[in-house]
Amino acid sequence: MSHYEKSLSLFERASKVAPGGIYGHMSPAACLPGASPYYAAKADGCRYWDVDGHKYIDFMCGYGPIILGYNHPEVDEAAAKQRELGNCFNHPTERFVELVEKLVSLVDFADWGVLAKNGGDVTTWAIQVAREHTKRKKIIRLKGSYHGVDPWCTPGHGGLIDEDREHIHSFAWNDLKAFQGLVERYKGQIAGLIVSPWHHPVFADSEFGADGFLSGLEKICRENGIVLISDDIRGGFRLNIGGSHAEYGYTPDIVCFCKALGNGYPISAALGAEHLRVAASKVFLTGSYWNSAVPMAAALKTLEIIERDGVIAHLKQTGQRLADGLVKIGEKHGHRIRFSGPPAVPFYRLTEETNFVRQQQWCAEAMKRGAFLHPHHNWFLCAAHTDADIDAALQIADDALAACVETW
Ligand code: PMP
Numbered sequence: 499m500s501h502y503e504k505s506l507s508l509f510e511r512a513s514k515v516a517p518g519g520i521y522g523h524m525s526p527a528a529c530l531p532g533a534s535p536y537y538a539a540k541a542d543g544c545r546y547w548d549v550d551g552h553k554y555i556d557f558m559c560g561y562g563p564i565i566l567g568y569n570h571p572e573v574d575e576a577a578a579k580q581r582e583l584g585n586c587f588n589h590p591t592e593r594f595v596e597l598v599e600k601l602v603s604l605v606d607f608a609d610w611g612v613l614a615k616n617g618g619d620v621t622t623w624a625i626q627v628a629r630e631h632t633k634r635k636k637i638i639r640l641k642g643s644y645h646g647v648d649p650w651c652t653p654g655h656g657g658l659i660d661e662d663r664e665h666i667h668s669f670a671w672n673d674l675k676a677f678q679g680l681v682e683r684y685k686g687q688i689a690g691l692i693v694s695p696w697h698h699p700v701f702a703d704s705e706f707g708a709d710g711f712l713s714g715l716e717k718i719c720r721e722n723g724i725v726l727i728s729d730d731i732r733g734g735f736r737l738n739i740g741g742s743h744a745e746y747g748y749t750p751d752i753v754c755f756c757k758a759l760g761n762g763y764p765i766s767a768a769l770g771a772e773h774l775r776v777a778a779s780k781v782f783l784t785g786s787y788w789n790s791a792v793p794m795a796a797a798l799k800t801l802e803i804i805e806r807d808g809v810i811a812h813l814k815q816t817g818q819r820l821a822d823g824l825v826k827i828g829e830k831h832g833h834r835i836r837f838s839g840p841p842a843v844p845f846y847r848l849t850e851e852t853n854f855v856r857q858q859q860w861c862a863e864a865m866k867r868g869a870f871l872h873p874h875h876n877w878f879l880c881a882a883h884t885d886a887d888i889d890a891a892l893q894i895a896d897d898a899l900a901a902c903v904e905t906w
Contacts, residue, residue: 504548508536530865533858533865534862535554535865555869555887557891558878562732563760565878566761567880567882568762568882572799573763580593580794590789593795594791606740606744607749609770610772612768613788614768617729617756619788621727621754627770628690629689630780635665635687636689637665637688638691638724639666639667642702645729649663691715692728693729694729696733696840703836703847704845707746712747712748726749728748730743731756734753734755734758735800735801736813737840741769753770755767755768759797760793816887820879823892831903833906834849836849839876856902871895
């Protein structure tokens with residue numbers, strides 16, 4: 499009998515009624531088929547339980563949304579209070595105004611904001627705003643970056659036509675010269691550049707901008723009338739309450755947030771500078787649930803708690819404790835574990851391999867022992883991780899690596 503019997507049987511049922519059973523990044527095909535849970539049952543703080551009843555110290559936090567901990571009582575209370583009044587109306591509510599005001603006050607360059615549901619809603623909208631403002635077609639992005647599943651940026655292949663990417667060009671992280679080259683080649687045709695505050699591909703180390711890279715991109719954008727969009731969906735509110743760009747020395751024209759904003763309640767936002775206000779008002783944006791008030795109430799409370807409780811400093815401290823511990827565990831077993839990216843959103847990799855097979859084995863062993871470690875995506879820390887949780891997870895990671903090393 500499999501350790502994940504119920505997960506497997508649910509997946510079999512799902513496969514009959516849903517194409518692929520589970521799609522996207524949560525598909526077992528994209529993670530550890532047969533060697534990881536597929537379905538969650540419940541969660542609390544930094545822990546969740548799968549449908550087979552196994553409990554995990556979680557280092558994915560729902561792939562990022564959970565910044566304060568699952569089922570945070572104050573956030574849930576704020577959401578419940580709003581739910582009593584109602585969620586989905588014919589109009590936005592006062593919560594909309596309060597939340598946009600709050601976000602505009604937090605983000606240094608922002609003069610306006612819009613709210614949506616998912617990250618891809620706002621990244622796609624932002625590139626439309628850039629095109630509307632500049633009356634140009636081309637969008638530049640970084641190779642290996644992720645911005646959502648719309649045709650201009652999806653990592654998938656199905657259903658695309660060549661024209662979807664006709665005006666999308668890319669260059670490699672930290673290659674400022676390559677960007678300059680694109681700007682010269684397509685002089686006067688580039689509407690926008692979309693960057694993340696640091697490079698966080700899957701299956702590869704995270705990378706910070708080299709000295710002058712992000713500020714250099716900004717300078718070239720300003721000189722050439724290119725709208726600079728910061729995709730802060732992965733790191734937003736985990737590194738700096740005003741946006742991660744403030745940590746890395748550049749100022750975009752638009753910043754996109756999602757994930758951590760609502761601590762699990764569905765909400766995203768784009769914040770922009772004054773000169774784009776007219777263009778922003780011309781790009782139609784709406785959705786059946788985009789004005790839902792419950793997630794806005796949750797987001798207001800989430801932001802309040804992040805500031806009140808010093809959550810960002812906590813994530814940095816616990817993230818660093820985890821990083822130091824994992825690196826030591828690697829040294830102890832003679833298998834170097836490389837830590838990259840910010841401590842609150844870290845990426846880990848066993849360095850002696852390039853195919854992630856041992857990494858997968860190690861993470862599968864850790865899962866069996868009660869720590870959810872992802873084999874090829876960056877992890878996420880949350881405020882509910884205490885030093886004791888980190889130490890418990892480190893013990894599991896140590897035992898898991900010891901079990902693997904015996905077979906290598
Ligand atoms: N940009 C980045 C950097 C992301 O990490 C994600 C989500 N993983 C997105 C955009 C898209 O967000 P969503 O899945 O909510 O549409």
